[in-house]
Amino acid sequence: MKLRNTLLAALGLAFAATTAQAEIKVGVVLSATGPAASLGIPEKNTISLLPTTIGGEKVSYIVLDDASDTTTAVKNARKLTVEDGVDVIIGSTTSPASLAMVDVAAETKTPMISMAASARIVAPMDDKKRWVFKTPQNDQQMASAIIGHMSANNVKRVSFIGFANAYGEGWYEQFKKLAEAKGIEVAASERFNPADTSVTGQALKLMSVKPDAVFIAGSGTPSALPQKTLRERGYKGPIYQTHGVANNDFLRICGKDCEGTLLPVGPVQMARSLPDSHPVKASALAYVEKYEAANGAGSVSSFGAYAWDAGVLLEAAVPSALKTVKPGSAEFRAALRDALEGVKEVAGATGIYSMSAEDHLGLDDRSRVMIEIRNGTWSLLK
Amino acid sequence: MDMSIALILSQDGITNGAIYALLALALVLVFAVTRVIFIQQGEFVAYGALTLAMMQSGVLPATVWMLVVMGALVTALDGGLALKAGQGRRAAGVAGWNLGYPLALAAALGGLAVDELPLAVQVLLTLAIVVPMGPMMYRLMYQPIASAPVLVLLIVSVALHIAMVGLGLLFFGAEGQRTPAFSEFSLELGPLMVSAQTLWVLVVSALLIVGLYQFFGRTLYGKALRATAINRVGAQLMGISPTLAGKLTFFLAAFIGALSGVLIAPITTIYYDTGFLIGLKGFVAAIIGGLASYPLAAVGALAVGLLEAFASFWASAYKEVIVFTLIIPVLLWRSLTSHHVEEEE
Incomplete structure (x- = not known):
């Protein structure tokens, strides 16, 4: 009986402790x-x-x-x-x-x-x-930045290649909708896996429609592979990537093949180069x-x-x-x-x-x- | 699709197929001689590629410590047995090979500026680190259970595969690596742009296949392996040590794996876990060869490579599905045409 009381008291204390803290x-x-x-x-x-x-x-x-x-x-x-x-x-x-x-x-x-x-x-x-x-x-905000840049630079036909997962599909839906609204045709749409060791087939398909630009919707270093393959196969036009590649490992893997790549990023990436008038500069720089x-x-x-x-x-x-x-x-x-x-x-x-x-x-x-x-x-x- | 696209796709498919062929040959070899399904074949590919990449970035590859640890374990086991039997000289030999060699290698790597060495030396050093892990792995994990059923050996392989992927993450980090090409030279053949690296892959694969053919046909050790593959007990009665056969097989498999890794590292980005998928495709090819026939496995590997290349052109979203679904009709065809032998219990 005594033991039971002690236990109960202890239990009560334990509860009291959790609510107090x-x-x-x-x-x-x-x-x-x-x-x-x-x-x-x-x-x-x-x-x-x-x-x-x-x-x-x-x-x-x-x-x-x-x-x-x-x-x-x-x-x-x-x-x-x-x-x-x-x-x-x-x-x-x-x-x-x-x-x-x-x-x-x-x-x-x-x-x-x-x-x-x-x-x-x-x-x-x-x-x-x-x-x-x-x-x-959202992909949509980023996609609209890309499409804004495309239409400002007279891109009419785009080839799309994205991850064969929710990331790639999400981008494709957003991108296609916004592109068509701006009169940009998505002439080819391909997929690849982040773990793929070769994307030559996809790259050829992308180039075969003679696009004004290629858009690669992938994230991290795997996204370098399509870009390297396109450049190896002699594609000279502009290549757009998503903000998913905005880290230094991507630069290391992709090397000179990524020179000239265009992409939208959050302001934090460029916090130091933003003009002082930019509303996000102070909070981004703090981080x-x-x-x-x-x-x-x-x-x-x-x-x-x-x-x-x-x-x-x-x-x-x-x-x-x-x-x-x-x-x-x-x-x-x-x-x-x-x-x-x-x-x-x-x-x-x-x-x-x-x-x-x-x-x-x-x-x-x-x-x-x-x-x-x-x-x-x-x-x-x- | 026109002719030039078909040619480029074929070139891509054959290059990948050549690597799959090497891995498939190693898988068939290991299974035939030791009945081990060598799932960790792919990890040797990744270890080879990433060890080379680490050397090139001037870091002492952590794989060398793994070699030292494995060597120390082998020394403790084999050296202990030899000492107990009173064979002091044999114990010294065991220690020399399994402990002295890795330590000497580690000391050499630590003392050299590895990133300034010529590429050929770096490749040799990479092989010198990764390949001995094969026979050591056989000694530590498979030799004690050499007569266990195939299923047990398979489970050990799965465990080793998972352990090696985990260690790979620890050694090499989560990010991918690419090594510079062996040479920048490239050849234009009509619509085809053949890079030197592609030629390297094809030539080395072909040489290796011819070399293995000669090894199995002409040399005593090769014949011993073939004998073990055909009839283990019979070969043992003829004085062929199954332990030696196992170690030799794992040596070859590790060599093929590490060399494949070194060959493809400039073509694609290798991650610590990339090896598994490459190894699986080699496995599909090996299955086409029924895990027994070398020529069929090689043909199967080329078929897998080509199928993959064309599937990525026509239906890129379903590429892996198409490649791995190939295994179903193949198994169906094999089970209908070949006659099934129950495994002895």
Whole structure:
């Protein structure tokens, strides 16, 4: 009997302790290994720079690696929500993994902030996606920058090659729709796998329609292969890439074949060269300096900024959610979701976020600039 | 599609097919002699390519430490056995080869400015690091269970494959590498632009195939391997050591794998896990040869390479599906035409 009482008392104390020290638990799923590692590693480095207290509450981060694998990402999301009871999920790095995690977020009613690019993660808005937000620019914003540049330079026929996964498909849909609206014909459409060792067949097909420009929709270093193959096969025209290649490993792998490549990027990539009047310059530079102080000069990339902006959004939304409920409950998660949806004109490293019930990204044209690879480095197009 | 496109695709397909052919030959060889399905063949490709890339960027390749560790384990096992049997000189020999050699290699690599050496020397050093891992792997993992059923050996291979991919990530990092071409020279033949690297791949593959043919037909060791492949027990009764046959086979397989890696590293970006897919395509080819026939496996490899090239032109989104679906009609045809032998339990 005595033992039982002691146990009960201990149990009571334990509960008291947890409620008194309510902390905000953030679950992070990212691809620190596998094909998307060059995106996931800067994200992981950034997570350690995120705020450790928001609105007076302690914030703890639980980081799990999904090895760039969709199944593992879902498993991790489930573990975080069910076992760890996190208040919000940040992740994952890749679009296929994030799309698959939407179901877990909706099922457990946990807000989720994705660091992946595909517009389909948050649109079209439905009952599940109302729990999901994302920080990277939509393919659509990036695609419109590319298409703007194309039509300004008299490109009429474009060949498209993209990853044979959700990233490539998402880009194709966006790109084709916007291109046709501007009177640009997508003359060839091919796919390749990130792990492919040869894309000669696709390259020939792309060139056989005699395009004015080629657009490669891939991310990371695998995206260098089509470009190298096209140049080897004697293609001389302009090549556009997506912001998915904007890291230094891409420059290293692609070498001189990437000279002249055109791509849209988030302002963080070019933070130092932006004119002072640019609305994102100050907030982007703040991130760049913090990241480079921790990881060395020149180490910053756009991908880490997506993780940073997830932190920025939380910092903006958590205080208003805390007004009504304590973290660690379903009510808090719902309040946090509503607060995230209500974020207005918040400056992150990627752009200015203004969310609404229909728009869970909230970025506009201030969130990208066109750049060119010149002399083996990135330079801002005027 | 016109003639020139077909020619370029064929060239691409044959280049890839040549690599698949080498891997398929190694797979058939390993299976015939030791009954091991050598899944980690692809990892040797990646290790070869990435070890070379690390040397070229002036870093001491971490694979050399893996060699030292494996060598130390072999020394502990074999040297211990020899000492127990009172064969001091044999123990010294074991230690010399398995411990002295890797350490000497590590010391040499540490002392040299490896990134300034000529490419040929770098390639030789790469082979000197990666190839001995083959026989050591046989000694450590397969020799103790040499008579186990095929399934057990397969499971060990899967485990080793996963371990090697993980170690590859640790050694080489997550990012891909490309090495500079052996030479910048290229040849224009009508619509074809044949780069020197393509010629290297084709010539080395052809030489290797001829070399293996001669080895198996003319030399005592080659004949010993063939004998073991045909009848293990019979060969053993004739005085052929199955252990020696196993080590020799793994030596050849590791050599073929590492050499393939070195050959393709300038053509494509190699990641720590690229080897698996290349190895799988070699495996499809080996299956076409029924895991027994070398010529059929080589033909199969070329077919896989060509199919892949043309599929990437016509239906790029379904390329892998097409290549790997090939295995179903092949298995169907093989099971209908060949007569099945139950494996002895």
